[in-house]
Amino acid sequence: MLPAYIPNPVAALCGGGTPVDLGRSYSDGRRLFGDGKTYRGLLIGILAGIGSGLLLIWLSDTYLLTSLPKHTVLSVTLLACGALLGDLAKSFFKRRLGKERGARWPVADQYDLVVGAFLLLLVFDLSWFFTHITIPVLIFILILTPVLHRAVNIIGYLFRIKEVPW
Numbered sequence: 594m595l596p597a598y599i600p601n602p603v604a605a606l607c608g609g610g611t612p613v614d615l616g617r618s619y620s621d622g623r624r625l626f627g628d629g630k631t632y633r634g635l636l637i638g639i640l641a642g643i644g645s646g647l648l649l650i651w652l653s654d655t656y657l658l659t660s661l662p663k664h665t666v667l668s669v670t671l672l673a674c675g676a677l678l679g680d681l682a683k684s685f686f687k688r689r690l691g692k693e694r695g696a697r698w699p700v701a702d703q704y705d706l707v708v709g710a711f712l713l714l715l716v717f718d719l720s721w722f723f724t725h726i727t728i729p730v731l732i733f734i735l736i737l738t739p740v741l742h743r744a745v746n747i748i749g750y751l752f753r754i755k756e757v758p759w
């Protein structure tokens with residue numbers, strides 16, 4: 594899951610500048626995604642996620658770490674892109690619900706990246722998904738994700754990278 598976990602914190606660290614929606618609003622008069630979703634965050638976040646995945650592939654090949662799931666360039670790319678596309682889609686629905694940028698939306702805020710990453714894997718690499726995302730792995734991911742999310746956001750808040758600790 595590392596390639597899916599890396600993009601969000603990296604986007605928070607490196608994001609900013611032109612928003613993905615270019616400031617445009619939806620028919621309800623609210624922003625499409627909001628100022629919290631930028632091209633720079635998307636691009637650098639995805640590249641960092643893919644980079645972490647390539648490092649994993651290199652490590653497992655070099656040190657023959659056969660217990661690690663067998664990643665491919667495709668699987669790490671789908672995990673990294675899916676994580677931030679899930680985050681982007683989450684923000685779209687968040688705005689439709691009238692929630693401002695940075696507002697809290699429990700469950701959705703934590704699992705957006707998992708849903709996005711899994712959807713892309715299901716569409717573009719079904720066999721990888723069913724080989725590696727077994728029921729025990731899925732349960733582990735569902736427990737680990739909110740814990741990591743909370744921990745990383747508190748750290749980001751303490752270091753003043755994030756404005757809110759969620």
Ligand code: CTP
Pocket residue numbers: 604605606607608609626627628629630631632633634635677680684687693694695696755759
């Ligand atoms: N970020 C970015 N581009 C992205 C995702 C995130 O630049 N595609 C940066 C933004 O600076 C954002 C921060 O990372 O404020 C934290 O991300 P997140 O919590 O996902 O955004 P929020 O500001 O909380 O906005 P939203 O309410 O839409 O989730």
Ligand code: MG
Pocket residue numbers: 695696702759
């Ligand atoms: Mg947020």
